[in-house]
Amino acid sequence: MSTSKTTKTLPRVAFVGSGPGDPALMTVRASKLLGAADVVIIDRIAREEFVASFAREDVEIVDAGHGEAGQTLTSASRAKLVVRTAKAAASAEGERLVVRLMDGDPATFNGLAEEAVAVQKAGIGFEIVPGVSAVSAVPAYAGIPLVANGSRAVHVFSANDDKADWSGAVATDSTVVVLGTAETLPAGLAKLLAAGRDAQTPVALSSDGTTIHQATQVTTLDGVAAALKGHPLTSPALAIVGTVVALREQLSWWETKPLFGWNVLVPRTKEQSGTMTDRLASYGASNDVVPTISVEPPRTPQQMERAIKGLVTGRYEWIGFTSANAVRAVREKFVEFGLDARAFAGLKIASVGGVTAAALREWGIEPDLVPTGEQSAKGMLEEWPEYDEVLDPINRVFLPRADIATDTLVAGLQEMGWEVDDVTAYRTVRAAPPAPEVREAIKTGKFDAVCFTSSSTVRNLVGIAGKPHATTVVACIGPATAKTAEEHGLRVDVLATEPSAEALVDALADYGRGVALAAQEAGEPVRRPSERKSSSRRKAKASR
DSSP: OOOOOOOOBOOEEEEEEOBSSOGGGSOHHHHHHHHHOSEEEEOSSSOHHHHHTTSOTTOEEEEOSSOTTSOOOOHHHHHHHHHHHHHHTOBTTSOOEEEEEESBOTTSSSOHHHHHHHHHHTTOOEEEEOOOOHHHHHHHHTTOOSOBTTBOEEEEEETTOTTOOGGGGOOTTEEEEEEEOTTTHHHHHHHHHHTTOOTTOEEEEEESTTSTTOEEEEEEGGGHHHHHHHSOOOSSEEEEESGGGGGHHHHOOSTTSTTTTOEEEEOSOTTTOHHHHHHHHHTTOEEEEOOOEEEEOOSOTHHHHHHHHHHHHTOOSEEEEOSHHHHHHHHHHHHHHTOOGGGGTTOEEEESSHHHHHHHHHTTOOOSBOOSSOOSHHHHHHHSOOOOTTTOSOOEEEEEEETTOOSHHHHHHHHTTOEEEEEEEEEEEEOOOOOHHHHHHHHHTOSSEEEEOSHHHHHHHHHHHOOOOTTSEEEESSHHHHHHHHHTTOOOOEEOSSSSHHHHHHHHHHHHHHHHHHHHHTTOOOOOGGGSOHHHHHHHHHTO
């Protein structure tokens, strides 16, 4: 009797740089490997939430940043952990991928040599994917080039390296970059001062580099200790030493963005908030998306099914989409019935606005009608052609809409001679309340602003989480939404110039610029709304 032994294939290990902090600075190759990874071994800065932006939901995460007791692992311990994890990931079903996600650039002060050698000795295949290094990225985000006229050499040190020779970096025409933590950086700079670097050399201290929490302060080499007493650093931290620091006054571009450091509340679903959150990030803001509605199928699907069949058989001349959710609902029915975009052949298609039109174009459909003015049911009606018995072979319109949609559009189309099938394509129900800490943040003013995109987002947010604090800037997409906000006791600070998510964020950014300009003219530090005292806002309101 013979027995067969299952052979397992060792995985491939990829040493990948996570970049300096901002996930958008990940390389294309790194993001693809993270998306394909079966196991990810994380470091001290790029943690689980970072991985979640790129990896599959079923990915296994192993922590190499901290030991079981919370202590920092040695390079040797991390190397053993990588080998052990890779061997445990061996599979009889083919080669798997283990990504060793290393902070910044793997080859810079990260222990890459020890880990890669250990993997090679274990007979495991590997590759190295460089990352954007904090050495160059953080100074760039602080508005400080490392090389300029008068500074031709760059020296890089780890603050806690006790064996480094700092004497080679004392020349006035050199730039020194020191990597460290809030605890180690002052000691490292003290070594440079002791080695003979001029005490009056400009120094920029930057923490949380390339993120929206980045903070940079400028001092001199002998003034570091005094500067940090009033403004302590957070980790990770970095120092730039040299004459190039003076260029920050002209070149600071990141920390001067109009919404830099703001945390904005976006009461929409994650599927609907992509455009807005990307726009907020471009202005330097972070965001928390709080779903206020849940989109569900209609209770009785028969009406929707009949309308889709009628669409295929030529029952309609027009189909009017009033939301991206309506596009999604029709598309799901198409998939269910085995249809594709070709079923729209010969049908005229109307979209209420740009977001809905974008959802149609993603499906491969170019709408025939998109309002050029007000993007609403009223705006759609103003441009919808009247029914003409001679030109229009069919007089019927299909409107797939929400269960709570108003009758304005239907009544207007009927007045123009059209027959309308007003079909419930989806239901909107109030979402569950957010987590207690989010509700607390809303009520206590920890959000700098809230962006309302419809009257329902106002009503539902107040219903599930309470009213935003008086210090929170309230931005509304249009007059109707602003009116609802005021009816709920909110003061509207910002009104979009047109009803779109992009215009709403742009208007909020303009407000942020105004806040910064007013502070500068008054000779005061620029403060985010969440940093101001609520009493000052109440006084301002009373003086209006």
